[in-house]
Amino acid sequence: MTHSLHREGTLSSLKRDFCLFIYPARGFNYEGSGPKVRRLMELLYPTDPSNMIVSSLRRNLYSGVHPDEVLGSIKDGARVYSTFNSREKVKEVLIRLKEADEGISIMVSGLVDRVREIASEIGLNPHTINLSLGIHGRTDRLPPADIRQFTTMCGHGMVSPNLVRDVIRKVKTGKLSCWEGSVTLAAPCTCGIYNPHRSAELLKELTPLYTVTRW
Amino acid sequence: MIINGEICVGCGRCHPYCPTHAIYFEDLKSVVDQDICYECGCCLRIEVCPVDAIEENPHVYEYPRALRKYFSDPNATHAQTGIEGRGTEESKTNDATNRCGPGEVGILIEVGRPTVGMDLKDIQKITRALAKAGIHEIEPHNPFNSMIQNTSTGDLKPELMGERVLSAIIELQVKQDRLRHVLRTVRKVARKIDSVFCLDVITQLEPGLKVPQEVLDIIESEGFSWRPNAKINMGLGRA
Numbered sequence: 001m002t003h004s005l006h007r008e009g010t011l012s013s014l015k016r017d018f019c020l021f022i023y024p025a026r027g028f029n030y031e032g033s034g035p036k037v038r039r040l041m042e043l044l045y046p047t048d049p050s051n052m053i054v055s056s057l058r059r060n061l062y063s064g065v066h067p068d069e070v071l072g073s074i075k076d077g078a079r080v081y082s083t084f085n086s087r088e089k090v091k092e093v094l095i096r097l098k099e100a101d102e103g104i105s106i107m108v109s110g111l112v113d114r115v116r117e118i119a120s121e122i123g124l125n126p127h128t129i130n131l132s133l134g135i136h137g138r139t140d141r142l143p144p145a146d147i148r149q150f151t152t153m154c155g156h157g158m159v160s161p162n163l164v165r166d167v168i169r170k171v172k173t174g175k176l177s178c179w180e181g182s183v184t185l186a187a188p189c190t191c192g193i194y195n196p197h198r199s200a201e202l203l204k205e206l207t208p209l210y211t212v213t214r215w
Numbered sequence: 216m217i218i219n220g221e222i223c224v225g226c227g228r229c230h231p232y233c234p235t236h237a238i239y240f241e242d243l244k245s246v247v248d249q250d251i252c253y254e255c256g257c258c259l260r261i262e263v264c265p266v267d268a269i270e271e272n273p274h275v276y277e278y279p280r281a282l283r284k285y286f287s288d289p290n291a292t293h294a295q296t297g298i299e300g301r302g303t304e305e306s307k308t309n310d311a312t313n314r315c316g317p318g319e320v321g322i323l324i325e326v327g328r329p330t331v332g333m334d335l336k337d338i339q340k341i342t343r344a345l346a347k348a349g350i351h352e353i354e355p356h357n358p359f360n361s362m363i364q365n366t367s368t369g370d371l372k373p374e375l376m377g378e379r380v381l382s383a384i385i386e387l388q389v390k391q392d393r394l395r396h397v398l399r400t401v402r403k404v405a406r407k408i409d410s411v412f413c414l415d416v417i418t419q420l421e422p423g424l425k426v427p428q429e430v431l432d433i434i435e436s437e438g439f440s441w442r443p444n445a446k447i448n449m450g451l452g453r454a
Contacts, residue, residue, distance in 0.1 A: 003328060005446040006413050014444055025308035028454040058290055098451060105308040105452030112445050116424040119449065126424045127310040127450035130323075132442040133414040133434065136405040141331050148329065156289040157234050157330040157381050158257050166231040188232060188257050190289050 003155020004109035004193055005132040008148045011111070013202065018090045019109040019193045020044070022080035022097075029103055034076040036102040041071060041080055043096040047089050052082040053192025060192045062183045085197040091118045098124060149202055154189035163188070171203055172212045178203040216252055216259060218245050222268035229258045229269060234381065235332055253287035253332055253381045254280070260290070279374050285358065286380035287332075306417045311452035320394050320430060321417030324401060326410060327382035333410035335362070335375045338383055341412075342369035344404035345385070350397055354386035391418075391429060398437040414439070420447075 004019040022040050024033035041054065045067060052061050057073040059065040084090045090108065097106055108115050112129075119126050135142065143151060143161035150164045151157070167181040176184065182199035218229075218238070225243045237251040238258065247258075249272070259269045275284050284291050306321065315321045324341060327333040338359075345351075346369030353360055362383075364372045389397060394416070401414065418430050424447065434441060 003325065003413070005415065005442070005444060006325075006329065007444060011443065019446075021307060023307045023452075025311040025452060025454070028308065028311045029452070094449065101451075103311075103451070103453040105310055106449045107307050107446055108449055109444065109446045111443050112424070112447070113443070115445075115447050119424055125422060125450050126420050126447050127452075128306045128315065128417060128419050128448040129424070129426055130306040130321075130446040130448075131416045131418075131426065131434075132445060133416060133439045134442060135329065135411050135413055136401070137408045137411040138331070139411055142411060143330065152329050155328070156255075157328065157332070158255065158289065160232055160234040160236075160257075161330065162233070162236060163231040188261055190260065 003152070005130050006135070006152055006155070007109070008145065008152045009202075013149070013198060015111055015114060016085050016087070017110065017195050017198045018084045018087070020082045020084065020090060020093060021107040023105045023107060024077055024079065025105060026077070030077050032076060033104060034074055034078060036104050037078050037080060038071055038074045040097055040100060040102055040104060041074060043100055044080065044082060044093050047084075047093040047096070049082040049089070050085045050195045050197045051186060051192050052080065053190065055079040055081070058190050060186060060189065062186055062196065081192040083193045083195040085195060087114055087118065091122060094118060094124065095122050098122060146206055150185060150199060153194045153199065154191070155193070156189070156191060158188040158190065159185055159194060160188070168203065168207060168210055169212055171207050172210055178207070216247050216254065216256065217270050217272050218247055219268045219270055220244050220246070222266050224266055224268075226265060228263045228265070232258050232261050232263060234330055251379070252283075253379060254283040255287040255381055256284070256290065279378050282362070282375065282378055283380055286383050306446060306448055308448075308452055309417070309419070310448050310450050311454045315388060315417050315419065317419050318391050319388060320391055321415075322387040322389065322394070322397055323415035323417070324385040324387075325382055325413040325415065326385065326408075327380065328411070328413045331411045332379060332381045333383075333408075335371060335378050335380065337408040337410045338385065339369065339371045339376075340408050341385060341401070341404050342371065344400055345369055345387075345397075348396065348400040350387065350389070350393075350400060352387050352389050354388060357384060357386040359383045359385060391427075394430065394433045395437060398434065398439060402438065416441075
């Protein structure tokens with residue numbers, strides 16, 4: 001469960017942040033799904049995802065892995081997790097996946113209004129929605145909202161709030177660029193849905209607001 | 216996780232990567248607090264240690280500590296579901312499975328998320344409150360289900376008390392007319408736990424990506440609101 005429906009941030013930031021999943025159904029179309037997922041993956045990869053991972057390999061786009069190694073790892077039951085930084089790219093990949101018609105489930109996380117527009121434009125009829133009703137309980141124990149914009153991009157909580165603070169400090173002091181900092185933040189996310197493009201934009205926006213007390 | 220003190224050079228590079236801040240300095244070496252560590256493996260996987268001093272705890276696969284790993288390491292495959300992570304496939308493959316049918320709703324209580332983690336006593340407070348309210352429709356295939364000792368009381372297995380995990384998901388599936396009762400119960404128990412949880416509602420859509428109005432009305436009338444982003448099954452799967 002990638003938790004992608006709980007990504008936090010402003011609407012202007014979230015409107016350029018989409019996750020797309022390719023997911024065989026255990027007990028239904030799992031057997032024999034390997035070649036189909038591989039075909040879908042071949043269609044997805046050229047559309048320039050911001051990040052991507054296959055569950056059978058668990059190495060994201062910035063780990064130095066070669067695309068052939070990713071494709072070669074796909075077997076029955078393998079799932080694909082990807083993230084995109086533009087509406088047009090998601091639309092393009094959905095057109096391709098729809099035409100391929102492999103019968104494998106496709107999920108998209110993003111602003112509902114945007115996904116509705118895309119679905120309408122390409123003639124898709126979405127089936128099920130997973131709505132987020134927010135965070136409850138001891139919310140005073142959460143890191144601040146600006147840090148959560150980064151940490152909630154990894155649903156499993158592998159991007160530590162302290163790592164975000166460390167990267168902000170390094171960007172602020174010129175040890176890392178915004179992009180290098182974002183790739184550093186994307187590394188712990190093994191489900192491949194940390195969006196480094198959005199993260200770099202956030203770093204650029206937030207870094208001037210911080211004061212560095214330790215170099 | 217453990218850090219081999221004979222090898223560690225005390226550079227501290229691993230510290231910021233720990234989601235639970237379990238790594239600290241002791242005598243100029245890095246040490247992992249075993250009570251706090253969730254066994255998520257992030258510090259090892261990230262390969263940031265220049266001398267390879269980070270190692271897996273030799274007791275990590277011993278029950279009940281193994282639960283820390285199964286419920287905290289996204290790469291660990293749970294023995295019961297065969298699925299990596301904490302949940303089942305929920306809404307992701309509902310177009311193929313129709314697990315959540317028309318007139319039904321799925322409810323996910325993702326305890327410990329985001330990032331805070333939890334003591335299993337916290338999740339027991341929720342399962343007890345659900346059981347007391349007569350809500351027993353917990354998804355049998357969710358790995359969390361194996362922690363429950365008594366479904367009529369919501370008690371977890373006693374040996375689990377004191378264990379900590381990064382997150383676990385209570386997954387319910389109820390008829391739409393039961394949604395109000397579940398949300399009311401969840402709202403009450405939210406005040407009693409020492410962690411956080413994310414709350415999700417899953418429902419089949421009407422044509423045009425329209426969420427059934429009855430579902431939205433119930434959510435709103437119980438004092439909850441829904442976020443503008445969501446996870447949407449695009450309807451391309453089939454059995």
